[in-house]
Amino acid sequence: MSRIESREPVVDQKLRFLITENGFSIEHRGEIEKETVQYWYDRFIQDKFKALYDLGFQERPDWLDAAGSFLYLVSDTFQTCLLRQPELELLRDGTMFSADEDLMERLLKSVPFSPGSEYIDPGWIASVFERLHKIFAVEIRAFSGSIELYFADKSQHLRVPERIFFHLVENRDDGSGDGSYPFAFLATYSTKTKTGKISHKPLQYALTEYKNDREKLIILLSCLNRVSELSRLIGEFVRSGEMFHPLRLTAGEAYQLLKDIPAIESTGIICRIPNWWKKHSSSVFMKVNIGQDKVPLFGLETMISMVPELVVGGVPLSREDVEALLSETEGLAFLKGRWVEVDHARLEELIKAMDSFKGEITLKDAMKLELGEPADDLSPDVGTMVSNGAFLQKLLSDMRSPGRLRRAGLPKHFNAILRPYQNTGYTWLNYMNKIGFGACLADDMGLGKTVQILAFLQRMYQDNKEARALLVVPASLLGNWEKEIGKFAPKLPYFILHGGGKTMGKNLLSDPVFLTITTYGMTHRVAELEEITWDALILDEAQAIKNPVSKQTRQIKALKGRMRIAMTGTPIENDLSNLWSLFDFLNKGLLGSSGEFHEFCLKLDDRPEGYAHLKAMISPFMLRRLKTDKSIISDLPDKLEQIEYVSLSKKQAVLYRKYVAMLADKLNGKLTGMERRGLVLASLIKLKQICNHPDQYLGEKGYEEKDSGKFSILREICETIYEKRERVLVFTQFTEIIPYLDDFLAGIFHQRGLTLHGGTHVRTRQKLVETFQAEDYMPYMILSVKAGGTGLNLTKASHVIHFDRWWNPAVENQATDRAFRIGQKNNVVVHKLVCERTIEEKINVLIESKKELAENVVGSGSENWITEMSNEELMKILTLD
Structure with a gap:
């Protein structure tokens, strides 16, 4: 099983x-x-x-x-x-x-x-x-x-709207000469004309329209009896017969009617009223202007100013204006060209709050106001509006829209030309470091987070040779980081802290190097990591700390860093507890305590608009670009190809070395030319199997993830794909491993995907394609390279993974083109898994460096060219370095 x-x-x-x-x-x-x-x-x-x-x-x-x-x-x-x-x-x-x-x-x-x-x-x-x-x-x-x-x-809880409308409008020219009737009221009803169109008429015309059909008239007007019981003013209009005529209203009557609107609309009558009442712009609020003046920034504990004022409809009120309102009777008063609701108790409370105001707040508490959390000085009972002042507004705007920032120059000895959006990310990281905030670089997989981070690190080292940076990565990605540093930042000093030995940590203190790269598993084994205050503390695949109570997360958060950066291609905000844990690492306290944030999340069912507040709060600290962004698409190649370097597990390394030693002995024996060719070709298959998984080579059925570097990195890639609910094609040249890959991926994607190989019937193939291309989510399809190489249109896939390499670029490209072809709307990310220091990496280097050889020899459709190598050449590419 x-x-x-x-x-x-x-x-x-x-x-x-x-x-x-x-x-x-x-x-x-x-x-x-x-x-x-x-x-x-x-x-x-x-x-x-x-x-x-x-x-x-x-x-x-x-x-x-x-x-x-x-x-x-x-x-x-x-x-x-x-x-x-x-x-x-x-x-x-x-x-x-x-x-x-x-x-x-x-x-x-x-x-x-x-x-x-x-x-x-x-x-x-x-x-x-x-x-x-x-x-x-x-x-x-x-x-x-x-x-x-x-x-x-x-449903018994729904009320169908009546055909009657109540209209309340301002009446600037009321005909009284003294403005005693500043409002007008009219009741109308909807009716169908002879041409079938709907028109609205004053209610008095219903008496004429239905004079010969008393039953229809009673049905139309029945709601007036119900509303009369709920609104005293409307009851008076109905009993006096004034309801059937246009009416002039005093400010007091209009105020009474406006207060009754919720009760009136509960009967099914639709009310058309002034916007200033609907939008509550007639109420007096205390507006607090936060961060008007520029101050030096020291992260979230920076103190910024708070200046309160009373406003109505966005217009400031002086103390004299408020005193004038207090002298009015309660209701509606006309002040500064607008109607204002006069509530004496509330006005006195607002004045009291103004007088006791302290006037300063930390930037962290100012940001928390986005979540609807009142600061100590801001009582929600009073009715407070918060407005960002000029300095804070510009600061948040720059953080949210880094494209506006002045571009940071690329450092010396950095061997890459950044795409425009990557340059923006690099500039943003430098800016966030300068102003003292933690930053989450959350670009889609394939958009080049690594190269942006390396540019940032190279710049930090260039500016301060005494700086120290710590990069924590999953063990499966160590090889990738080594290769990327060698490619883009070859002069960047770094040290890999991984493996055994208690003395390794002591070297951090006695022989400091600018960049230390370690794994999540090593952080709790090397106590010296906590003794250093790192100038930059960077987490790759930061979803590794999504569980706030795990030992690994607590250990990572115990590390000290002046600048904290989280890298993730997974939209960790899909799970709000993950989001809290990440921000607790980046900018501690910004989202409150775990308990406070949990309480906020519980309220989202009843107040879903809270999601908008949360997005506004985290957006300055998170830079996320998607492959679907219009500003990104034009800057990307059609296919984003990347080599994923994989470290062999201990079991794989032992088997690989043992097999190569056995092969060397056999090659030194007496073999005919045909025997030698057969031995070499068979050995290539065996070594590929070992690189895939030891159990494939041994013919066993366990297929434990820990025994294969490729299975580990496959999880890393596919977990990110699943979080975005994207789709992936996985190619292998070995049909026998497909069921085990299927089992493994089903656990990651929480559902079975599809498999297609040479034994799949033609009719079944077409059904599989239709299922994969359908609207309903189908996460993956595993294909044998030969069976999946032709005649398939699988454009719903936005990722292609070559689990093992078919050392023929034409065959691999043909397989990739199942996803990238006419009809493809997505940018396709192609992942090619390559085991480090093995024949896979060495032949990949050969293919990449000698294009003519790749096209003419390697691309010939077979691996016979390897058999022509001498024993010495063969051992050179087969031996595990």
């Missing part, structure tokens, strides 16, 4: 969704325990948009993930907007749907941190609304009853 198949089945308590470019899909995450969840899972599999439409009529369930909760909010918002259309009964399936601007803005502020959320914009929401509206139109067309009955069948 395979390693994956022997696992206990995963039980999931939630429905999990994936946002896609054109909508969404439901994720497959194991067995479902609750019957209700299983019911809705089946509904979404059958017809996802119909299921979403119906789900919106239910009370908000607690078994949805963050993306599902947002989709529910979209459906609920659709129904809210639909039920604000008073022409529903008249137009039915012909109703033109339009989204309320305020509700649309609330939706955009409620976009969660979840895979695919970058696709959500007004166009995406509008397309989902359109799908839901089509479902409503189809259903109501087939429904013979009234609109009210249709919605009553769906």
Whole structure:
């Protein structure tokens, strides 16, 4: 039984969704325990948009993930907007749907941190609304009853809008001569004309229209009886008959009506009122201007100024203005060209808060205001608006938009020309170091985070030869960093701290080198790492510290660093606890304590607009560019090819050396030319198998991850691919390893992918292609190089992994082109796994350095050219250095 198949089945308590470019899909995450969840899972599999439409009529369930909760909010918002259309009964399936601007803005502020959320914009929401509206139109067309009955069948909590509107407007020329009636009121109703169009008429015309149909008139006006019980003013209008005529209102009457609006609208009557009341711009607030004056920056503990003032509708009020308002009776007063709500108790509270104001705040606490956390001086009960002053506004703008910064010059001895977006990243890192903040470089995989970091380190070393930097990486990436330093920063002094021996740490103190590179596992084994205050402390694959309570995370956070940098291609914000842990490392205290942040997250279900506050707070400290960004696409090649250097495990190294020694003995014996060629070709296969996994060479079935460097780096790559819910093609020339790769990847992606090899029937091949290319998420396809080399169109893949090398560039390119061909909208990242110091690396160097040989000899379609080498040449490329 395979390693994956022997696992206990995963039980999931939630429905999990994936946002896609054109909508969404439901994720497959194991067995479902609750019957209700299983019911809705089946509904979404059958017809996802119909299921979403119906789900919106239910009370908000607690078994949805963050993306599902947002989709529910979209459906609920659709129904809210639909039920604000008073022409529903008249137009039915012909109703033109339009989204309320305020509700649309609330939706955009409620976009969660979840895979695919970058696709959500007004166009995406509008397309989902359109799908839901089509479902409503189809259903109501087939429904013979009234609109009210249709919605009553769906939910007892929904109220269909009445056809009556109340309008309240400012009346600048009231005809009184003294401005006693500054407002006007009119009741209207909607009706269908002879041509089928909808028009709005004063309510008095209903008495004429329905004079011969008393039942319809009673139905139309019945809501007036209900609203009369809820609003004293409206009750007076109805009883006196004034409701059927235009009315002039005093400021006091208008204020009373505005206060009654929520109760009035609960009866289904739609109210059109002034924007200044809807947007609360008639209320007096205390506005606090934070960080107006420039100050020297010392990180998050920098003290910045706070200057309070009272404002209404954005207009400042003097103390004299406030005293004038206090002299008015409560209600509405006209001041400085606008209507102001007069509430004596609140005004006195605001004045008291102003008088007791201290006037300074740390930059950290100022940033925390983005999360809605009041500072000590800012009581939420008073009603406080926070505004960034000129200095703070520019600071945050520069951090969020580093393209505006003056570009930092590249250091000497740096052997790379950075792409424009990479130069921006390099400049941003230098800027963040200068102003004392931790930084997260979170570019998509393949966009070159490593080269940006190396440019930053080379510049730091150039500016200060006494500086010390610590780079912590997964063990599987040590080889990649060595190769990249040799390529881009060959004069950068570095030391690799890895392996055994207690004296290794002592060398850090006695013989300092600018850059120390170590692994996460070594940080708790070398105590000396904690004794140094590093000028730069950098984490590669920083999702390694996502678990805030793990021993590894605590150890990393115990290290001291003046500048802290986290590198990750994984959008760690998909899990908010991961996000907290990362920022606790980068800028401790910015997101509060773990408990405080947990409390904030618990409130997101009821206040999803909190996601927007959180994004605003972390965005200055995180630089994330996507391969889909329009500003990036034009700067990228069609295929981003990168060699992933892999270290052999101990078991692999032992087997590899043993096999090469055995081969050397045989080659020194008496062999015919044909025997020698056969031995060499067979040996190439055996060594490739050892590089893949010892169990492939030994013919065993365990396939433990720890025994293969390639399996370890495959996890690193695929975990990032999974977090973004991208798709990958994995090529191998060995059919026998495909089932074990399939088991391994199924554990990473939480679902089975697809496999295709020479034994796959032609009809099955086409079905596999259609499944991979479908809208629903299919994470991976494993293909044998020969079977997958021709006739397949797999453009949904944005990654290609060559697990083992077919030493023929033409064959590899043909396989890669399954993903990169006509119809491909994504930039494709091609990962070629190469075991260091083995025949794989040496032949790769040969291919890369001798293009003519690669095309004419290596590209001949066979590996016979290796058999022509002398024994000495052969041992040179086979021996493990």
